[in-house]
Amino acid sequence: MDTKPLRVAIVGASGYTGAELVRLLADHPGVTLVALTGDRKAGQALGEVFPHLAQGAGGRFPDRLVSTDQVAWNDVDVAFLGLPHGAAQELCLGLPPSVRVIDLSPDFRFADPAVYTQWYGLPHKAPELQAQAVYGLTEFARDRLKDARIIACPGCYPTSIQLPLVPLLETRLIDPDDIVIDAKSGVSGAGRAAKEGSLFAEVAEGVHAYGVAQHRHAPEIEQGLSHAAGQALRVNFTPHLMPMNRGILSSIYVRMTRGTDADRLRATLAERYASEPFVRVLDAGAVPATRHVRGSNHCLISVFADRITGRAIVFSVIDNLVKGASGQAIQNMNVIAGLAETTGLSQRPLFP
Template sequence: MTDDANRLRVAIVGASGYTGAELVRLLVCHPAARVVALTADRKAGNTLDAVFPHLAGAGGEGALPPLVAVDNVDWEGIDIAFFGLPHGASQPVIAALPPQVKAIDLSPDFRFADPAVYSEWYGLPHQSPALQAEAVYGLTELMRDRVKAARIIACPGCYPTSSLLPLIPLVEAGLIEADEVIIDAKSGVSGAGRAAKEGSLYAEVAEGIHAYGVASHRHAPEIEQGLSLAAGRAIKVNFTPHLMPMNRGILSSIYVRLAKGASADDLRATLATRYQGEPFVKVLAAGTVPATRHVRGSNQCRIGVFADRLPGRAILLSVIDNLVKGASGQAVQNMNVVCGLPETMGLAQAPIFP
């Protein structure tokens, strides 16, 4: 156990949302981190257990500070700041941080290398374009070397995480036709955030499934950015998300056309080699179907590869917990990397089942 005085001093900006709660859940058990600031402007003045009763007593009596407005944080006493804010809100705060504070942003504010793409899809001008060139896209397993040296880390969205982990190695290896990728993805309701929305009401979600953001979801250009970088040219994908009547989890069913001479076995072997030794990405044996219940509450991504019955095609199945590997867990993983800590520190929890 790290001595308390030597622990990383952590702030969570936007602690009253689902990703904020997950960050607290993970960090109170992290032996090298201490949460010293929690912000939630609308709930400033409350204790965290008043907002999230399941976190009452987390870390020990009096271990967590009260919620405060972001303007009241003493940034000189912070080493790492996590941001779980709506889009457009992180940029001005991160721009004003002292240089010694490393920022790990779970919002889309720094995910796009081209600020114009961010502005197009999020309807806001980028408020800190000069910082964008400094930001690193934090898909940890594939960007680890860049994350190590970063001051601003943009954590990927949940759908892009589940899609890019299986796809990027295959595009880089030239084993699939990158222009013909179809992603049919399904997410739990927590992916929509904690704010009250009509579409997230129980009666709107239970006993059904529906597509949303059809041909217009903001994670599509993020996926395309990753695949374009891997391919060395502009790539477009067919991406449709669906909302499922469950709290957590993402299942991405990805349909690909094989490159000439390639087989599903080649895809599986390439992914298995790429992720050999990775603690959080598991490529499953032939015929094994991953399920969201197999990763619930964990920082794992599990990938299955299947030959389609249509000649020349294959099916990739990728599952994650959207709040952990798709958000807060990957953020803590990036903190571990940037701070030179063991990557699994605070993240070794096995999935919750059933």
């Protein structure tokens, strides 16, 4: 580990993923937080915007939010971007090349800018930068991350889905054309924007699907799984809004290729992730719950035989704000900084 801490800026620190970056980075031994930006809340103390971050600050992060144009970029080594889609591309064009960017938005996730345009309705503003960007599903990207200028962190759902499925597709254990993903997410995934659909009274005591057959994470999932399968594929991806703050459970229904069974799927995943610090494959019969990973960077995976011969059920759980966003972003930062990947990410899950 380099003795000089990384100088880190968090752009967009007034949202939930920004706050989570502060929570996790404030005590990271290899980091100095030099700037927190929030354009609409510039000038406010972070402790006003997020009172839970006010206590025990101990000078581990700047007190006040600034606007993005106030950042002294030449004194920044790494910038985490937690901006709405479209904004990161524009910002990156103006940053000095010495700043390494870890982007949590979808702006650099698609190898093909046309896919971005199709799903996000905007022309891609920085296709040259896109060509250099690395998709940061850490467990599958380490080697390419090391020298990346821009890291596109995966979306929360795509993280929870690619971790279990990529190894199964790479090893040809499941049929790429018959993947059904029923995903369930806590409300924090919708961000802190004041929208009727995110109100307590609209979410509590109930459940419903949303974005059916047209959620923007579908093409991202398909990009990753197609690559793993070595062929273009489409998935059923059906997200549901859950009356809970945090967590994603992806219940994935697959058809196995001939001669395979659920035990082999489980063994393959267990072997693939045996030395991974954050991914754990459960023993046969164990069911993962989102509350088992709340607040931590872990992903739990389990595999069950289906009652239908030849089919299997794969579950994965993550905390959408940690492994699904800010935690994985920091894991990627650790990679580019040559630190142990677990540095600053050893928080245990909070239960109940």
